[in-house]
Amino acid sequence: xxxxxxxxxxxxxxxxxxxxxxxxxxxxxxxxxxxxxxxxxxxxxxxxxxxxxxxxxxxxxxxxxxxxxxxxxxxxxxxxxxxxxxxxxxxxxxxxxxxxxxxxxxxxxxxxxxxxxxxxxxxxxxxxxxxxxxxxxxxxxxxxxxxxxxxxxxxxxxxxxxxxxxxxxxxxxxxxxxxxxxxxxxxxxxxxxxxxxxxxxxxxxxxxxxxxxxxxxxxxxxxxxxxxxxxxxxxxxxxxxxxxxxxxxxxxxxxxxxxxxxxxxxxxxxxxxxxxxxxxxxxxxxxxxxxxxxxxxxxxxxxxxxxxxxxxxxxxxxxxxxxxxxxxxxxxxxxxxxxxxxxxxxxxxxxxxxxxxxxxxxxxxxxxxxxxxxxxxxxxxxxxxxxxxxxxxxxxxxxxxxxxxxxxxxxxxxxxxxxxxxxxxxxxxxxxxxxxxxxxxxxxxxxxxxxxxxxxxxxxxxxxxxxxxxxxxxxxxxxxxxxxxxxxxxxxxxxxxxxxxxxxxxxxx
Amino acid sequence: xxxxxxxxxxxxxxxxxxxxxxxxxxxxxxxxxxxxxxxxxxxxxxxxxxxxxxxxxxxxxxxxxxxxxxxxxxxxxxxxxxxxxxxxxxxxxxxxxxxxxxxxxxxxxxxxxxxxxxxxxxxxxxxxxxxxxxxxxxxxxxxxxxxxxxxxxxxxxxxxxxxxxxxxxxxxxxxxxxxxxxxxxxxxxxxxxxxxxxxxxxxxxxxxxxxxxxxxxxxxxxxxxxxxxxxxxxxxxxxxxxxxxxxxxxxxxxxxxxxxxxxxxxxxxxxxxxxxxxxxxxxxxxxxxxxxxxxxxxxxxxxxxxxxxxxxxxxxxxxxxxxxxxxxxxxxxxxxxxxxxxxxxxxxxxxxxxxxxxxxxxxxxxxxxxxxxxxxxxxxxxxxxxxxxxxxxxxxxxxxxxxxxxxxxxxxxxxxxxxxxxxxxxxxxxxxxxxxxxxxxxxxxxxxxxxx
Numbered sequence: 001x002x003x004x005x006x007x008x009x010x011x012x013x014x015x016x017x018x019x020x021x022x023x024x025x026x027x028x029x030x031x032x033x034x035x036x037x038x039x040x041x042x043x044x045x046x047x048x049x050x051x052x053x054x055x056x057x058x059x060x061x062x063x064x065x066x067x068x069x070x071x072x073x074x075x076x077x078x079x080x081x082x083x084x085x086x087x088x089x090x091x092x093x094x095x096x097x098x099x100x101x102x103x104x105x106x107x108x109x110x111x112x113x114x115x116x117x118x119x120x121x122x123x124x125x126x127x128x129x130x131x132x133x134x135x136x137x138x139x140x141x142x143x144x145x146x147x148x149x150x151x152x153x154x155x156x157x158x159x160x161x162x163x164x165x166x167x168x169x170x171x172x173x174x175x176x177x178x179x180x181x182x183x184x185x186x187x188x189x190x191x192x193x194x195x196x197x198x199x200x201x202x203x204x205x206x207x208x209x210x211x212x213x214x215x216x217x218x219x220x221x222x223x224x225x226x227x228x229x230x231x232x233x234x235x236x237x238x239x240x241x242x243x244x245x246x247x248x249x250x251x252x253x254x255x256x257x258x259x260x261x262x263x264x265x266x267x268x269x270x271x272x273x274x275x276x277x278x279x280x281x282x283x284x285x286x287x288x289x290x291x292x293x294x295x296x297x298x299x300x301x302x303x304x305x306x307x308x309x310x311x312x313x314x315x316x317x318x319x320x321x322x323x324x325x326x327x328x329x330x331x332x333x334x335x336x337x338x339x340x341x342x343x344x345x346x347x348x349x350x351x352x353x354x355x356x357x358x359x360x361x362x363x364x365x366x367x368x369x370x371x372x373x374x375x376x377x378x379x380x381x382x383x384x385x386x387x388x389x390x391x392x393x394x395x396x397x398x399x400x401x402x403x404x405x406x407x408x409x410x411x412x413x414x415x416x417x418x419x420x421x422x423x424x425x426x427x428x429x430x431x432x433x434x435x436x437x438x439x440x441x442x443x444x445x446x447x448x449x450x451x452x453x454x455x456x457x458x459x460x461x462x463x464x465x466x467x468x469x470x471x472x473x474x475x476x477x478x479x480x481x482x483x484x485x486x487x488x489x490x491x492x493x494x495x496x497x498x499x500x501x502x503x504x505x506x507x508x509x
Numbered sequence: 510x511x512x513x514x515x516x517x518x519x520x521x522x523x524x525x526x527x528x529x530x531x532x533x534x535x536x537x538x539x540x541x542x543x544x545x546x547x548x549x550x551x552x553x554x555x556x557x558x559x560x561x562x563x564x565x566x567x568x569x570x571x572x573x574x575x576x577x578x579x580x581x582x583x584x585x586x587x588x589x590x591x592x593x594x595x596x597x598x599x600x601x602x603x604x605x606x607x608x609x610x611x612x613x614x615x616x617x618x619x620x621x622x623x624x625x626x627x628x629x630x631x632x633x634x635x636x637x638x639x640x641x642x643x644x645x646x647x648x649x650x651x652x653x654x655x656x657x658x659x660x661x662x663x664x665x666x667x668x669x670x671x672x673x674x675x676x677x678x679x680x681x682x683x684x685x686x687x688x689x690x691x692x693x694x695x696x697x698x699x700x701x702x703x704x705x706x707x708x709x710x711x712x713x714x715x716x717x718x719x720x721x722x723x724x725x726x727x728x729x730x731x732x733x734x735x736x737x738x739x740x741x742x743x744x745x746x747x748x749x750x751x752x753x754x755x756x757x758x759x760x761x762x763x764x765x766x767x768x769x770x771x772x773x774x775x776x777x778x779x780x781x782x783x784x785x786x787x788x789x790x791x792x793x794x795x796x797x798x799x800x801x802x803x804x805x806x807x808x809x810x811x812x813x814x815x816x817x818x819x820x821x822x823x824x825x826x827x828x829x830x831x832x833x834x835x836x837x838x839x840x841x842x843x844x845x846x847x848x849x850x851x852x853x854x855x856x857x858x859x860x861x862x863x864x865x866x867x868x869x870x871x872x873x874x875x876x877x878x879x880x881x882x883x884x885x886x887x888x889x890x891x892x893x894x895x896x897x898x899x900x901x902x903x904x905x906x907x908x909x910x911x912x913x914x915x916x917x918x919x920x921x922x923x924x925x926x927x928x929x930x931x932x933x934x935x936x937x938x939x940x941x942x943x944x945x946x947x948x949x950x951x952x953x954x955x956x957x958x959x960x961x
Binding site: 086320 | 521524525528529531532535608609610646647649650651652653654655656657659660663664665666667668669670671672673674675676677683686687689690691693694695756757758759760761762763766769770771772773777779781797801914915916917
């Protein structure tokens, strides 16, 4: 905890949550009112019963036996009814049975030298532009094993609809085949399908492509989300969760990907060249279930999904924007304020996530600190030494999966949330090995944690995604069983080499 | 001791009552009400007259004489009038090289004008919106169209947005399904806004492949914004209530999946291919949808009669072709039919299959005539016609039926909650419908093509 003088104002986000905590406290008390009243009564009853003599117990028992069968039956029936109603009114648990990530073939690898050579050979980049991309790569945090789709490597790159569909089929079907192999899922059992891909949405959609390939049932509920940015994976999970709440005994397949082929920028604007350097091929497929019998084999349980949309704020809305440059080439423009906006969005998201996940002691301590400071300042005497209490998120989660948008994003989040380097290791290593795979990056990171054997039963995972809009979405999972180190999957062959030390600047030339 | 037992009994009763109340609340909030809807009406300078149509067609110098003939034939037999709307960039001659700005302008006009009117009419503040769904099949920029709307109307930070794309002409029921499921999952009172439109400008086909030119002839600019809610307090103001929704997806069949698909022609130009197997796929999807819809829509007596008749026919035909959908009439459970205005032939075929009269298919034919094929929003224009004609009375049931790429057939049944008489986008022209004659103005000028 950082020390600070008593006159230091509360950190920005903390001051805006104070009302929220008061409201939270009130709601907590009201929702638990019956328990709070009932509990002391039950305790007293128990004590009274314990005080009874054996003879009194016997007489009570005789009296109980004297009660007519009808009354007893009615009482039992009432109890069962109440218990059933209570359990049925609770939201259905959502289990993550398993997930699989696409592992690109080694032939798709794009080491830095290959990337730069390709950039030099294509006719649209001049030497200055190539050097700029080189500098980006040096500081990007990417490694030499990230992959681009084959059609991107042509000179000039092929970005036809056919090539884009080919990439989509490759990454999505590969991830789904792996998932089906791992879980034994029969395609005919899939009830819900949600596919998200931000920058490529043909008609029929990618979800229709999956229905066609795997011959899903005719009453499958399929949805295709597009344009929702790098945080769309969690939006898909949110949608799948709604659907699973409304349909009992169902399986939901969620596929997150980003298709790179049609999005290669061929202009010279610097703010639009970053996606070329950072985005790489990837896809993830996730199987969710609300069947109670899957509890024993499921890996995680979904606890919360919290979505924050900062689109109302103009700079936030414009910071990641599809645009056409002066020559008419289209690309994604990233603004210089991206980090600051990401930080703001995260703070806004934390304000909602915090009360849901922080342990009661943390919340009470924060509330007490807040109230205490208010009382003291109301007395118009600033008491020295009463420091503001900053909730410690590391007490709420064991693992963090932060969208591997780029090195700067991970640095910024590590600083904001005061995380140690172990906590952000999964994000950094996923960025190094696979690059920015957009919405599927969170799943690669989760795969890393599992491959390292760090996932134990009871561990809580916080997934944070950012994306154009500007959105910050979080999902909280709890691990239901200790995950054995996987023998297959994208990390199986290389996990022994990780973690690697990633220098600030990789000297390439 | 007795007092304590009494107290525990009281508390138990309190728990029971609270649970009962929660259950009742949950049940009430699972209803999905259509509060209101607003149809998009583009400005009149975008109307596609015969003269303008001719100019656009002739601009494509790649077209040979047989191609021109085919194109004109389609236009002449399409069943659409001179009142339909095209994107501004196409009218101004920029259909070959549409820019991102053209696509965004077209959609901004559609989405924002419909939403402005909707918010004004329903007196809903954008800050009260909890759920926003946008459906535009063939254009999906980054940030998404939902983000564009959130930015323009300054919606709340915790608004849940979903941007559907690539879902084809049958996406209206899909968007309603999404909202309906969200209502069931979060039982608090929720206000949802759904906007549906289509993007024509960046998808104008400039090649010579016949199957892709059909899209140019049929698709027109349109859109609809509507408000759904599960708040029982808003029931008095609501127009309709959702009774059931059935989605059918026959994409498992390769033929069905590929009959309506965006592809490139030999020259690399992207267009929307409408294949010859499309009618067959539509029939199959329709039949499957009806099989699941009929039991939920028809009263038991009608169902029994139909089942008996079907069984007798099969027995008589000794195991002949079991076309389950043939001969079924939904009129026992549905008063009004909003059919997707995919084309004159589609409306005709569906009308025949369902045993509909001229009066029943009139709204769909008139909507096609006035607005063209506006993709997913077409069923709302058909609904608008019915309302403008004052056909929708309290207690009536309205069936929305749409088909789309994938291949999907989706339907939803609404119950009208009060007498509806709002003209909306039809207000200025409803008095001219149905026209005395449906002779196509294109027919007059280009009718020679049918004989040639």
